[in-house]
Amino acid sequence: MAEFVANGFIRFEAIVPSDVNKRGIEEMRRLELERFAPEGLKPPHTGTPLDECYPAPSVIGEYLRLPQIRGIIESFVGPNPTFDHDFTHHIQPHATYTQPLHVDAVTDSPDTTFDVQLFWYPHDVAPGEGGTRFVPGSHLRRVRSSGLDRYQHIAGEKQFAGPAGTVVVFHHGLWHAGQPNPGDADRWMHKVRLNPAVPQVRLWNTDDFAELQNPPSDHVFARMLPDSVAQILRTMHPWMSITDYRNEQIQRAKLWRYLTGDDAYDVDHYLTRLEGRAALVGS
Amino acid sequence: MTQRQQILYLWANGSALDSGTVGWAFHDGTDGAGVPLPDAKPPYATGVAALRDGWMLLQSSQLSAPFPGNEHLNDYLEYEFVFERRVDAATGKERS
Numbered sequence: 001m002a003e004f005v006a007n008g009f010i011r012f013e014a015i016v017p018s019d020v021n022k023r024g025i026e027e028m029r030r031l032e033l034e035r036f037a038p039e040g041l042k043p044p045h046t047g048t049p050l051d052e053c054y055p056a057p058s059v060i061g062e063y064l065r066l067p068q069i070r071g072i073i074e075s076f077v078g079p080n081p082t083f084d085h086d087f088t089h090h091i092q093p094h095a096t097y098t099q100p101l102h103v104d105a106v107t108d109s110p111d112t113t114f115d116v117q118l119f120w121y122p123h124d125v126a127p128g129e130g131g132t133r134f135v136p137g138s139h140l141r142r143v144r145s146s147g148l149d150r151y152q153h154i155a156g157e158k159q160f161a162g163p164a165g166t167v168v169v170f171h172h173g174l175w176h177a178g179q180p181n182p183g184d185a186d187r188w189m190h191k192v193r194l195n196p197a198v199p200q201v202r203l204w205n206t207d208d209f210a211e212l213q214n215p216p217s218d219h220v221f222a223r224m225l226p227d228s229v230a231q232i233l234r235t236m237h238p239w240m241s242i243t244d245y246r247n248e249q250i251q252r253a254k255l256w257r258y259l260t261g262d263d264a265y266d267v268d269h270y271l272t273r274l275e276g277r278a279a280l281v282g283s
Numbered sequence: 284m285t286q287r288q289q290i291l292y293l294w295a296n297g298s299a300l301d302s303g304t305v306g307w308a309f310h311d312g313t314d315g316a317g318v319p320l321p322d323a324k325p326p327y328a329t330g331v332a333a334l335r336d337g338w339m340l341l342q343s344s345q346l347s348a349p350f351p352g353n354e355h356l357n358d359y360l361e362y363e364f365v366f367e368r369r370v371d372a373a374t375g376k377e378r379s
Binding site for chain 1: 292324
């Protein structure tokens with residue numbers, strides 16, 4: 001979870017079984033053809049509890065109900081989150097369109113709550129063959145989506161490549177874009193956005209929490225635990241200035257406070273210092 | 284002589300023109316007839332390296348104090364430098 005907070009995504013390699021992937025491509029094809037047609041396969045209504053989405057027989061429903069997928073979903077947005085929307089992203093062979101970098105939806109509210117988007121790749125994606133481009137660590141920045149069009153290249157950006165059945169979970173704010181597909185095969189991907197229906201506090205397996213949670217005194221210029229959440233939240237991405245990086249540490253610490261319910265949590269004393277001084281002048 | 288512009292955006296990890304490049308974008312008014320960017324990624328390690336390859340600085344980002352309450356929020360890449368090269372449309376060579 002700390003890696004998700006630092007990077008804005010987490011990847012689960014080949015977590016969907018092969019037969020679900022194969023049948024999933026066929027259902028994605030149907031959903032693409034029939035979503036806006038008068039009759040046929042339709043997505044759930046926005047606002048539907050996930051438990052009621054894609055009832056059997058449905059391969060997408062089967063995927064969403066896999067115990068390992070439900071475990072991932074529950075860890076981020078609780079046991080029965082709200083379906084926001086989904087889409088099948090299909091890039092044909094030799095397609096040349098490069099989607100500009102963007103964030104989905106609109107500039108978000110300043111609180112720390114978040115949606116997740118699950119990107120399911122049901123077939124192998126070779127490097128450079130249409131896998132989603134994304135910028136690790138960009139998820140907590142406050143931008144207008146079309147303002148990102150300008151960035152053709154950012155140091156440290158990634159393009160998804162991996163084996164069939166890989167699922168990548170994105171924080172809703174992560175900068176991303178579809179890419180050209182110079183390969184000979186269709187590239188399919190199912191993306192679903194889920195809203196939390198409960199506070200996102202310690203929803204994941206926290207067996208190692210006491211061991212890894214650093215005290216607020218943990219400071220890179222004083223004393224640090226060698227293996228802690230703070231060490232992960234100190235991840236600096238190659239495209240960040242030092243000011244960006246320190247501001248990101250503050251935003252990550254705030255998100256970690258929300259996720260853990262630990263209102264005193266800090267990395268490198270940034271929040272504690274400000275809060276201590278503010279308390280001197282009162283409110 | 285008909286000229287065409289090539290535009291290079293560089294984003295740096297500091298406010299100085301010799302800070303390290305962290306992002307870049309290229310727009311080619313010659314539609315491929317002019318000199319391309321170097322193959323390296325990034326094409327120039329700093330803005331100064333771009334100057335030494337013949338690019339002219341058009342604009343650098345203003346330095347502005349954060350709004351009260353927004354001191355610790357990040358948004359766009361902060362340090363943007365815009366360069367141009369003017370190219371003879373007939374020959375594809377840089378204008379001398």
